[in-house]
Amino acid sequence: MDLELSEEQAAARALAREFVDREVAPHAADWDRAESVDRGIVKRLGALGFLGLTVEEEYGGSGGDHMAYCLVTEELGRGDSSVRGIVSVSLGLVATSIARWGTQGQKRRWLPSLTSGEAVGCFGLTEPGTGSDAANLTTRAVREGDEYVISGSKMFITNGTWADVVLLFARTGEAGHRGVSAFLVPTATAGLERREVHGKLGLRGQATAELAFERVRVPARAMLGPEGKGFSVAMSALAKGRMSVAAGCVGIAQACLDAATGYAKEREQFGAPIAGRQLVQEMLADIAVDVDAARLLTWRVADLIDRGLPFATESSVAKLYASEAAVRCANNALQVFGGYGYIDEYPVGKLLRDARVMTLYEGTSQIQKLLIGRALTGIPAF
Known part of the structure; x- marks a missing residue:
């Protein structure tokens, strides 16, 4: 089944299909057994433009529409869902959020490296006690002068041990969704610890982690979007x-x-x-x-x-x-x-x-x- 695709969409699909058949599918079983995808795949995804789809070229993206993104993601899923998850999270959740909500400084700092595969992003929403009820998350960010101090934990975070930046959601105000704010937290920040989750039923090759924040300090400019709009x-x-x-x-x-x-x-x-x-x-x-x-x-x-x-x-x-x-x-x-x-x-x-x-x-x-x-x-x- 096919609808009529544009020349650019068809080309993106063909490129993804060839890449999957050559560099993903032949290794999927071995990655699954080893519980680890070859990390070199990230830069290859970036080099082909797959980590920059829908992101403006000004910030290192390859442009493209969401149909092309959809087609590429389908092909990656056909080859290995663990590889598909890298793109869905680092691009689909993190980079596109920065592109939509970020300041010029945040965009210039993070988007070129995320879209090239030089950096990887993860999405820090789920907690040990809050999955579907994400509005009641308990990780807290307290303002101290020009910084926020973050304490709490996140669970089942895709790309968690690979990531260079966490799009983190923490409580800065009242209970419920209106008290949640978003932050861009470099994973090298002191007080942030990561532990990979092993023994998963599926997506074994994907780097899934638990993140712990013990008084992690970030500058106020690390907030993504307005305060209280994190949800x-x-x-x-x-x-x-x-x-x-x-x-x-x-x-x-x-x-x-x-x-x-x-x-x-x-x-x-x-x-x-x-x-x-x-x-x-x-x-x-x-x-x-x-x-x-x-x-x-x-x-x-x-x-x-x-x-x-x-x-x-x-x-x-x-x-x-x-x-x-x-x-x-x-x-x-x-x-x-x-x-x-x-x-x-x-x-x-x-x-x-x-x-x-x-x-x-x-x-x-x-x-x-x-x-x-x-x-x-x-x-x-x-």
Whole structure:
């Protein structure tokens, strides 16, 4: 399934596809076993412009629209979701937030290095005690003269041990979302400690960390956006971030379709390829329908953003459907592979493990349903 793409969009997709097939997919299983992606991949992503998509060229970005970003993210998700996460967070959540909310000084300091891959960003919102209820975070930033002193902790932070800067959300005022502010905190700052989270079910190659802040001092100019508007910074980032997650899920689903279809045509049982069996074809058809539906829902979000139209609800719809679809597709693909799908010689076990977390982060499936329900009724159920 394809809509008509512009020449630039098609070129970005082709470049990403070639890069994934050459430099990502062949290594995905080894990175998964080692629980570590080759860090050199970051500069290669930057050199190709993938870490600067949608960022203005003035600040080192490669420009491009959100449809191109969506297409690139899908291809990265097809190859390895751990690599896709590097781009979705460092570019999609951190760099784009700086581009939207930052001062000229903040943009000049951080964007060229983030878009080139010289630096990596992470998004410090989730805490050990606050996931979906992010407005009630407890990390606190207290003003002392021309500085803020930050204490608290963050959990499940993608890129956390690799990052050079944390887009950190901390409480500067009253309870609730109006008391939250955003800060750009260099990870070399004294008092900031990082511990990598191991033993994950999926996304094993991704650097996921717990961050601890013990009286970390940053200058007042490190605040991103106005004081008390940190929750708005976070939500604006996540609305677009959900599109990126959805696109990555489309990539997972496409990888499931490719793997299951290829295997079904090669694997013989009862004297013939299993691709000729009706119930196997049913599973393949179910995967194909989910791929197309998830892709169209995700592309709709990119199109709305590029046309300057409201997109937040549509982004929740795409993230909800695509993440759940990726799990269904991986389950069906594993069933096509039978027992071989259960060992890591074949890709579908990893695809299932990677897909499962997509229903959890950047807003669980249940949170997406509440956001969609609020949009439909005008009544919040939180």
